[in-house]
Amino acid sequence: MTAVNTAKFSLITIAVGAVVMAFAHWVNVDYLYFASYTILQFIVLATAWNILGGYCGYVNFGSAAFFAMGAYSSVFMHKFYQVPIPVLIVIGAAVSGLAGLGMGYLTLRLRGSFFAIATLALAVVLQTLVVNWDFVGGSRGAYIIRPETLEFAGLTINYIEYLFFLMLSLAVLALITARTIERSQLGFGFATIRDDELAAEASGVPTLRVKLIATTISGAFMGMAGAPFPYYIGYLQPSSAFGLEYAVNSIAMPMIGGTTSWIGPLVGAILLGSAQQYATVTISSAVNLLIVGLMLVGFVIIAPNGIVGLVQERLRKWRQP
Amino acid sequence: MDISWDLLLNAIAAGLLLGAFYAAVTAGISISFGMLDIVNIAHPAFVILGSYIAYFFNINFGVDPILVSIIALPFFFALGSGVYQVYYLSFEKRGQESLRGLAFFFGLLFVTEVTLILVFGVDYRYVEAAYIGPSIHIGIVDFPLRMLVPCAAALAMFATLQLFVTRTFIGRAIMAVSQDQLALQLMAVDPIRIKRIAFGLSIATAAVAGALLIIIQPIEPSVGREYIGRVFAICVLGGLGSMPGTLIAAMLLGVVESITATFYGPSWAPAVSFGFLLLTLAFRPAGLFGR
Numbered sequence: 001m002t003a004v005n006t007a008k009f010s011l012i013t014i015a016v017g018a019v020v021m022a023f024a025h026w027v028n029v030d031y032l033y034f035a036s037y038t039i040l041q042f043i044v045l046a047t048a049w050n051i052l053g054g055y056c057g058y059v060n061f062g063s064a065a066f067f068a069m070g071a072y073s074s075v076f077m078h079k080f081y082q083v084p085i086p087v088l089i090v091i092g093a094a095v096s097g098l099a100g101l102g103m104g105y106l107t108l109r110l111r112g113s114f115f116a117i118a119t120l121a122l123a124v125v126l127q128t129l130v131v132n133w134d135f136v137g138g139s140r141g142a143y144i145i146r147p148e149t150l151e152f153a154g155l156t157i158n159y160i161e162y163l164f165f166l167m168l169s170l171a172v173l174a175l176i177t178a179r180t181i182e183r184s185q186l187g188f189g190f191a192t193i194r195d196d197e198l199a200a201e202a203s204g205v206p207t208l209r210v211k212l213i214a215t216t217i218s219g220a221f222m223g224m225a226g227a228p229f230p231y232y233i234g235y236l237q238p239s240s241a242f243g244l245e246y247a248v249n250s251i252a253m254p255m256i257g258g259t260t261s262w263i264g265p266l267v268g269a270i271l272l273g274s275a276q277q278y279a280t281v282t283i284s285s286a287v288n289l290l291i292v293g294l295m296l297v298g299f300v301i302i303a304p305n306g307i308v309g310l311v312q313e314r315l316r317k318w319r320q321p
Numbered sequence: 322m323d324i325s326w327d328l329l330l331n332a333i334a335a336g337l338l339l340g341a342f343y344a345a346v347t348a349g350i351s352i353s354f355g356m357l358d359i360v361n362i363a364h365p366a367f368v369i370l371g372s373y374i375a376y377f378f379n380i381n382f383g384v385d386p387i388l389v390s391i392i393a394l395p396f397f398f399a400l401g402s403g404v405y406q407v408y409y410l411s412f413e414k415r416g417q418e419s420l421r422g423l424a425f426f427f428g429l430l431f432v433t434e435v436t437l438i439l440v441f442g443v444d445y446r447y448v449e450a451a452y453i454g455p456s457i458h459i460g461i462v463d464f465p466l467r468m469l470v471p472c473a474a475a476l477a478m479f480a481t482l483q484l485f486v487t488r489t490f491i492g493r494a495i496m497a498v499s500q501d502q503l504a505l506q507l508m509a510v511d512p513i514r515i516k517r518i519a520f521g522l523s524i525a526t527a528a529v530a531g532a533l534l535i536i537i538q539p540i541e542p543s544v545g546r547e548y549i550g551r552v553f554a555i556c557v558l559g560g561l562g563s564m565p566g567t568l569i570a571a572m573l574l575g576v577v578e579s580i581t582a583t584f585y586g587p588s589w590a591p592a593v594s595f596g597f598l599l600l601t602l603a604f605r606p607a608g609l610f611g612r
Contacts, residue, residue, distance in 0.1 A: 116423055118598060125591065128591045300411070
């Protein structure tokens with residue numbers, strides 16, 4: 001790998017983000033904003049999942065729960081005291097990050113599979129709580145009227161463009177965070193846990209603390225991805241916030257892209273995300289989820305290192321014939 | 322608080338019947354997760370598959386759901402053995418079961434659920450049998466046959482399984498492989514073959530559990546997800562792989578859930594199992610009867 005340090009990487013990522021934003025503003029089609037928002041949201045979710053799953057080797061099945069916590073903390077604030085969306089994102093991050101920390105503290109001291117099982121059950125229980133909580137809409141769901149435009153510094157901004165911009169910034173932030181962690185001491189700590197937790201513990205890596213940091217960061221990003229969601233969708237009901245597609249996609253995307261570096265979830269999210277946008281319009285949404293599931297099973301069996309792994313292997317063979 | 326005693330007694334009785342059924346759903350997990358250390362989170366999906374097979378033959382040919390499940394046993398056994406073979410070759414042999422193996426089962430869970438949605442739709446389905454409807458009254462307590470028959474079938478299956486693992490050669494080999502795989506190899510027994518049989522057996526129990534499920538309640542494809550938290554809570558509470566422990570833990574969860582549903586409303590019941598799971602993991606990870 002060529003040496004690109006963190007500062008350079010951040011600048012490049014921000015520049016790419018700015019180009020995407022400028023391009024989207026130039027095209028300026030509402031449908032494009034809506035479709036790309038979903039893909040960006042999946043980039044954030046997949047990257048967040050990978051910080052715990054890919055770097056540490058701990059599987060989180062409850063992505064939907066963390067996502068929904070972010071979304072429902074926004075609904076709560078909408079009814080309680082209205083604040084701008086960037087503040088909601090911070091609140092969503094805090095709520096989901098704390099939930100991640102708590103879950104991790106209770107289950108990460110045990111064998112790895114217990115954490116996975118607990119996250120799986122977490123989604124069911126949180127959904128039960130939300131269905132029974134009338135303040136945030138209960139099982140009927142909650143309406144959030146999205147304004148058409150936003151006034152900011154004398155400018156009138158198309159609201160969906162504003163949401164798109166926020167999610168794009170989150171995606172950039174998530175990628176920079178993931179890549180920074182990868183190259184830092186913390187990232188090496190994560191990798192030792194993934195490879196051999198016992199050996200890591202024996203060599204003095206504070207494994208529990210490192211794992212808790214991972215669950216907190218990962219949960220926080222999922223909450224951030226969920227926070228603007230009620231404004232995007234306009235009508236939030238438990239079954240859409242806790243939708244299975246979030247849990248499945250945030251696992252399938254890194255697994256199909258490749259889990260060992262930041263680029264895997266990005267590739268997976270862009271490929272699967274755009275394919276699903278296309279398939280939802282042309283075929284049915286159930287069929288497209290089936291395809292994602294089959295691809296997940298196929299990739300974990302045949303290509304354990306995902307698309308990135310396949311490309312790396314090809315490059316190596318090409319360089320050394 | 323003024324507790325109505327007949328309500329409470331009825332709730333406990335219903336909980337015990339429900340608990341026996343939960344034990345049937347958990348039996349497979351006790352074998353795969355408890356004994357073989359395979360985190361088969363797709364187990365509830367296989368249970369739902371069993372329900373739909375019972376539904377299909379019951380509605381089209383009028384066969385009794387429990388009879389259908391007994392006929393389906395060898396097919397589920399073969400399915401389970403096949404799944405284990407794929408799992409072993411792709412993950413266990415390469416030491417990748419913790420991340421990719423879990424993702425594999427998650428994918429299976431998901432594919433099964435979506436396939437059932439595509440084939441049968443998301444409407445609730447139910448079966449017809451003579452014992453669905455009437456109930457027996459003993460004093461002030463009701464025993465609906467709809468619950469009593471699955472309870473009896475579950476207990477019968479449990480007794481058979483317990484006899485199998487403690488009395489037969491293969492059963493004892495399964496217990497042995499859960500304790501020390503290498504030792505088994507030294508005794509000239511192929512541990513992979515034993516694990517394949519055990520996993521096949523665990524999926525076979527899903528056929529019976531599925532038939533019992535559709536007798537108890539109408540089902541749709543995503544019902545299985547509610548059972549994931551439940552079965553793992555029971556399995557952990559019962560002490561991972563102990564059959565009597567599983568039965569007692571299932572009864573306990575059934576009673577607590579039933580009392581919660583009676584006094585606080587049925588929409589709270591799914592949260593009970595999660596509370597159980599978290600409390601067990603936090604305070605007594607070895608389970609109630611663990612060593």
